[in-house]
Amino acid sequence: MGEIHKNRENLFSLLSAQDSIRLLTSHFYQDLFYRLYLIIQGIRNLDTDNYTAQLQPLSRKLTIEIEEMFRKERFTLFPLLEQLERENRKLNDCRPLNNIKAHHALLQKIMAELIGFLETTLEEERSSQNLVLLLERANELRNNIDHLQVQKEKYLFNRFVNSPNPCYE
Numbered sequence: 001m002g003e004i005h006k007n008r009e010n011l012f013s014l015l016s017a018q019d020s021i022r023l024l025t026s027h028f029y030q031d032l033f034y035r036l037y038l039i040i041q042g043i044r045n046l047d048t049d050n051y052t053a054q055l056q057p058l059s060r061k062l063t064i065e066i067e068e069m070f071r072k073e074r075f076t077l078f079p080l081l082e083q084l085e086r087e088n089r090k091l092n093d094c095r096p097l098n099n100i101k102a103h104h105a106l107l108q109k110i111m112a113e114l115i116g117f118l119e120t121t122l123e124e125e126r127s128s129q130n131l132v133l134l135l136e137r138a139n140e141l142r143n144n145i146d147h148l149q150v151q152k153e154k155y156l157f158n159r160f161v162n163s164p165n166p167c168y169e
Helices: 002-012 017-044 049-086 095-124 129-155
Strands: none
Touching (some): 017 049, 017 129, 049 129, 095 129
16 A cells, blocks of 8 residues: 555554544545546547446445445435544444445455456457556455555544444454
8 A cells, every 4th residue: 555555544543533534534535436446447548439338336435335335324324423533432232333334345245356357358359558557456456445444444443343242354
């Protein structure tokens, strides 16, 4: 992830929940949405309508799921975490965190499907530079999605989980 991300992570661990949320939305999610944009553009740049017809539904599912996860965090979970921090309390119910975890699991499934299709297609047609670039971008996006989830859990969500009764493993 590079030195900039490493420094953000170190900073992330020292911030309040409110500041951590700002960092998430202003840097980590911006990067995620940018990588999603690159995937969508890569699909549009493909030469063959055959690939585009199969990849566009996947990119739509991916976009919807990322946007839905972001909305649920931004408008439901993050305000709850900020309130818990102000009141110096922990979560009584793990459902808000598990809901986000479910979105992440679905994103992983969609990304595996997208990457699997691209890898299979590349085995058949090695000459397509656009497909190679799209596969690289898809792998970057998958890594970014996973990295973002780890950062949220490690530096933000875990602050609000009762240690003897963790919400997730």
